Amino acid sequence: MMRSISVRVTRVRNLVITMIAVAGLSSCGGDMKVTAPPPPMPTAMLNANPASINSGQSSTLSWSTSNATTITLNGAAVAASGSQMVSPTATTTYSLVATNATGSVTSTATVTVMAVQRLTYNTDIAPILNSNCIMCHSGPSPSAGRDLSNYNGVMAVVTPFDPNSRIIQMTQPGGAMRGFLPDQVGMSDKNRRWIVDSGAPQQ
Numbered sequence: 001m002m003r004s005i006s007v008r009v010t011r012v013r014n015l016v017i018t019m020i021a022v023a024g025l026s027s028c029g030g031d032m033k034v035t036a037p038p039p040p041m042p043t044a045m046l047n048a049n050p051a052s053i054n055s056g057q058s059s060t061l062s063w064s065t066s067n068a069t070t071i072t073l074n075g076a077a078v079a080a081s082g083s084q085m086v087s088p089t090a091t092t093t094y095s096l097v098a099t100n101a102t103g104s105v106t107s108t109a110t111v112t113v114m115a116v117q118r119l120t121y122n123t124d125i126a127p128i129l130n131s132n133c134i135m136c137h138s139g140p141s142p143s144a145g146r147d148l149s150n151y152n153g154v155m156a157v158v159t160p161f162d163p164n165s166r167i168i169q170m171t172q173p174g175g176a177m178r179g180f181l182p183d184q185v186g187m188s189d190k191n192r193r194w195i196v197d198s199g200a201p202q203q
């Protein structure tokens with residue numbers, strides 16, 4: 001006589017069921033092996049925001065995974081999801097690897113570090129000041145006592161790397177000297193980058 005039973009296996013990986021003869025069923029017996037299905041492939045998603053930075057700035061890596069038993073970010077164990085700030089000094093690709101018994105999935109994100117153009121007083125700034133500022137800011141009695149016709153005079157209103165440098169305040173939007181620049185956006189931005197990004201070098 002044929003009889004069947006059904007079993008529902010959810011977690012056990014290898015289960016051996018031994019059927020025993022019950023009274024009146026003389027020909028019943030044997031082993032049955034039940035194998036749970038393998039877990040689905042893990043998923044992994046890694047993002048960098050912003051994807052490009054200047055050297056010295058930072059980007060936030062954020063990630064999420066599913067079905068993974070082991071998760072690493074550039075080789076170091078991390079939680080199933082999370083975020084982390086990074087400040088690479090050169091373009092760097094980060095990899096998130098999510099692994100389980102079925103396999104492993106990698107997601108990568110690249111943070112591009114942009115080269116900062118080095119601006120100098122001699123090449124980039126003196127021409128702007130000479131054309132637009134020194135008619136008032138030079139000579140025996142320069143306006144506001146500020147002689148902007150030479151590097152040392154300009155450095156009296158500049159602090160290297162400081163975005164609050166006096167000359168930036170005066171030429172940024174709302175600044176009293178901005179109107180003297182024929183290209184207000186381009187020239188004031190160049191002046192700011194010379195100070196803040198390049199450190200206001202003479203040459």
Ligand code: HEC
Pocket residue numbers: 129132133134135136137143144146157166167170171176177178180181
């Ligand atoms: C028409 C004359 C004139 C021109 C052109 C001029 N300035 Fe001035 N500047 C002045 C006067 C007057 C003052 C003082 C009054 C004030 O602060 O508004 C001054 C003040 C300043 C100060 C503040 C100095 C301090 O000690 O706080 C800075 C910095 C400055 N100017 C930069 C510039 C730059 C950069 C340019 C060119 C884009 C420029 N100026 C063009 C007349 C001028």
